[in-house]
Amino acid sequence: MQGGDGARSKVTIDLSELRVRLDQMTERIVSRLKDRSRFALNQAVYTPGAIEIAGRSGSSFLEFSIEGLEAYHASLGRFDYPDQHPVSGANLPSSPVRRVRSEAGIEPRSISIRDNLLSFYLSVLPALCRPGDEPQNYGETVYVDADLLQLLNERINVGRFVAEAKLRNDPTVGPARHDAALLSAALRDSKREEALIGVVRATAARYELDSDIVERIFRWIIEETLRVEVVYLQG
Numbered sequence: 001m002q003g004g005d006g007a008r009s010k011v012t013i014d015l016s017e018l019r020v021r022l023d024q025m026t027e028r029i030v031s032r033l034k035d036r037s038r039f040a041l042n043q044a045v046y047t048p049g050a051i052e053i054a055g056r057s058g059s060s061f062l063e064f065s066i067e068g069l070e071a072y073h074a075s076l077g078r079f080d081y082p083d084q085h086p087v088s089g090a091n092l093p094s095s096p097v098r099r100v101r102s103e104a105g106i107e108p109r110s111i112s113i114r115d116n117l118l119s120f121y122l123s124v125l126p127a128l129c130r131p132g133d134e135p136q137n138y139g140e141t142v143y144v145d146a147d148l149l150q151l152l153n154e155r156i157n158v159g160r161f162v163a164e165a166k167l168r169n170d171p172t173v174g175p176a177r178h179d180a181a182l183l184s185a186a187l188r189d190s191k192r193e194e195a196l197i198g199v200v201r202a203t204a205a206r207y208e209l210d211s212d213i214v215e216r217i218f219r220w221i222i223e224e225t226l227r228v229e230v231v232y233l234q235g
Contacts, residue, residue: 011105013106015165018158019192025155026196027203030214032148033128034207041134042141048121049139065089065172066149073150082106084163087114087153108166109235111228120220121149127213156225163187163229177233187229193222 044050045061053064070079070086077095078084082105086092134141166187167173176182197215204214 013161013165013168015162015169018080018161018165020078022155022158023199024148025151025158026200026218029148029151029155029201029217030203030209031209032129032144033152033204033214034209036125036141036144036148037128039137039144040134041129042132042134043232044133044135044140045082045138061138061142062145063088065146069150071142071229082108083154083158085153085157087117087149095207106160106232106235109160111157111160111231111235113153113193113224113228116224117149117153117156120224121145121152124213124217125221127216128208129173137203146173152221156221156228159225160232162225164228164233165234173233180230180234183233187226187233196222196229 005015048058048060049064051061053059053061057066066088066143067090069092070088071093073079073084074086074092075095075097077097077099079086079089079092080099080101117168170186173183176186197218200218201211204211
């Protein structure tokens with residue numbers, strides 16, 4: 001694939017199919033948020049060194065869980081695909097499995113959302129979860145955390161494909177690439193964003209979650225996805 005404003009990949013990117021995928025992930029994220037809300041905050045699992053892990057001085061239980069889950073996914077070849085990105089990416093094993101890989105359809109870009117993702121996630125947990133400490137549930141807590149973070153990370157990084165599709169199909173996007181603010185405005189779809197928030201609030205209510213908290217999470221997802229789209233197109 002050529003860079004700049006030249007010819008792009010001929011691999012088809014169907015924006016409507018991407019939106020179906022995003023809608024499905026919305027349901028999964030809200031469901032996983034409900035899972036996490038069933039446990040107390042369990043602050044100790046996020047505090048480096050608070051829970052002893054043999055051979056891992058200074059690591060939090062959450063970090064250990066993320067790395068373990070990613071290592072398993074990497075062994076299956078998940079991160080060999082262009083729409084899959086690890087949150088941590090630390091010490092990932094190569095996969096012994098030979099899998100057929102499709103063309104990317106997008107340009108490779110090194111875009112890390114790890115710090116933003118973890119910072120936001122930890123900031124919203126006290127609103128999502130009841131206070132308290134349940135040592136017997138530490139393992140279940142960090143498993144749900146790690147799985148949910150991977151899901152959030154995947155959803156946000158789908159923005160790379162959305163940005164590529166918009167670049168190919170929307171004549172206002174290409175000329176705006178030199179200016180982040182103009183590009184952000186060209187990429188934003190306010191009508192779809194508000195429709196998403198309506199769906200999110202209804203889904204949260206169905207899962208008996210606080211709709212305001214879930215809306216806050218998805219408004220952050222929207223902004224972080226838009227940031228990824230801008231970085232991708234300006235890369």
